[in-house]
Amino acid sequence: xxxLFAGRQPRRPVFVFSxxxxxxxxxRAPVTSPMDIPIPADxxxxxxxxxxxxxxxxxxxRLFTERANRLRQLAQGHSLGEFLLFSANLADAxxxxxxxxxxxxxPDLAFLQRCQEHGMAPLAPAGWALDPSWRLVLxxxxxxxxxxPALPPxxxxxxxxxxxxxxxxxxxxxxxxxxxxxQTETPSLPLAFEDEGDQEDGDQPLTDAALAAPDWTESQxxxxxxxxxxxxxxxxxxxxxxxxxxxxxxxAAHLTPDQVAPPADKALCPVCGSPPVAAVIRAGVEDxxxxxxxxxxxNSQWHRxxxxxxxxxxxxDLGYYHLEGRQDDPVSAEACPACQGYLKIxxxxxxxxxxxxxxxxxxLTLDLLLGEEGFARAGLNLLLWQGxxxxxxxxxxxxxxx
Numbered sequence: 015x016x017x018l019f020a021g022r023q024p025r026r027p028v029f030v031f032s033x034x035x036x037x038x039x040x041x042r043a044p045v046t047s048p049m050d051i052p053i054p055a056d057x058x059x060x061x062x063x064x065x066x067x068x069x070x071x072x073x074x075x076r077l078f079t080e081r082a083n084r085l086r087q088l089a090q091g092h093s094l095g096e097f098l099l100f101s102a103n104l105a106d107a108x109x110x111x112x113x114x115x116x117x118x119x120x121p122d123l124a125f126l127q128r129c130q131e132h133g134m135a136p137l138a139p140a141g142w143a144l145d146p147s148w149r150l151v152l153x154x155x156x157x158x159x160x161x162x163p164a165l166p167p168x169x170x171x172x173x174x175x176x177x178x179x180x181x182x183x184x185x186x187x188x189x190x191x192x193x194x195x196x197q198t199e200t201p202s203l204p205l206a207f208e209d210e211g212d213q214e215d216g217d218q219p220l221t222d223a224a225l226a227a228p229d230w231t232e233s234q235x236x237x238x239x240x241x242x243x244x245x246x247x248x249x250x251x252x253x254x255x256x257x258x259x260x261x262x263x264x265x266a267a268h269l270t271p272d273q274v275a276p277p278a279d280k281a282l283c284p285v286c287g288s289p290p291v292a293a294v295i296r297a298g299v300e301d302x303x304x305x306x307x308x309x310x311x312x313n314s315q316w317h318r319x320x321x322x323x324x325x326x327x328x329x330x331d332l333g334y335y336h337l338e339g340r341q342d343d344p345v346s347a348e349a350c351p352a353c354q355g356y357l358k359i360x361x362x363x364x365x366x367x368x369x370x371x372x373x374x375x376x377x378l379t380l381d382l383l384l385g386e387e388g389f390a391r392a393g394l395n396l397l398l399w400q401g402x403x404x405x406x407x408x409x410x411x412x413x414x415x416x
Contacts, residue, residue: 078109135287152257172249255396266312283309328352
């Protein structure tokens, strides 16, 4: 699958590697900048000496607005500026839907108590069925994004296919005007376009079999939640993922930290059991210097000590990478030689406006270079999907946007 956005090809960068002993070396040549200043070695003594710090941070009410603002800031002069601006508009739509999201019942108190006793995530997707309200949010999200006049053709095609599927599931049909639906008594099969001339080159309408399935979006959502790209429609996956983010963020925002047990697996979110999108080095009064992992799904943050790999717990020979000449950037990456995985680190002490998902999208060059060094991306970003084969013959979920 090709990229949704075609930006300028950035100049081939170099990135710098450092270990906890402070030694640094270039990871790639030739050098494109005379500056070669490694980031400081990640300190191993950052564990809080007292328990007076928040071990869990639940999402705030303006999270998506803050993300949109950061994306617009990062888009200025960026080679992926169009993609980042599109992502900002998507975050705006998420915030609007978050603010008007219907009330969703949380698991009952008995279930929450059992989760605490056994160290289980109370909002784990495998634990209970999706509330039907998320489909309404998905349909509204699609309608909102379709109003963007700057949508690239491939994004337009993906949204039309998604509108087609959601309309059929809801017993509606899509008119020629983007974002508009009209109620019908029976679904219109096999195509939901009012005017076939409204389709553009590159559209790939869903098959009759897919359209006939009443739960196509539900099955796609389940693949995303299971981090399984087999059978996943990669073009529509970012939009479905965005709707799922709104759903789970709204749920998580209604919990209290004392309702969530410490995670049995420190690499996964204690709220919903999902992997992180990135790590965050906090800079607040009560948590300065502490590392938290930021959940890719529900946007909660949980504390994880900095002296060890966030994924496997290895505490030896961890490497830290940043693009050469960009040592003041808030984003770097921690790579582990034991599990061969890496996770980006978003440092609020370098830029208090940095936001994990936004800064992850703006630093895809770092992903490409680390991949060439043989490290696998551990962070999950629901806006990035790819179905290309890896060097080992497997499947990668990372969608190359440049």
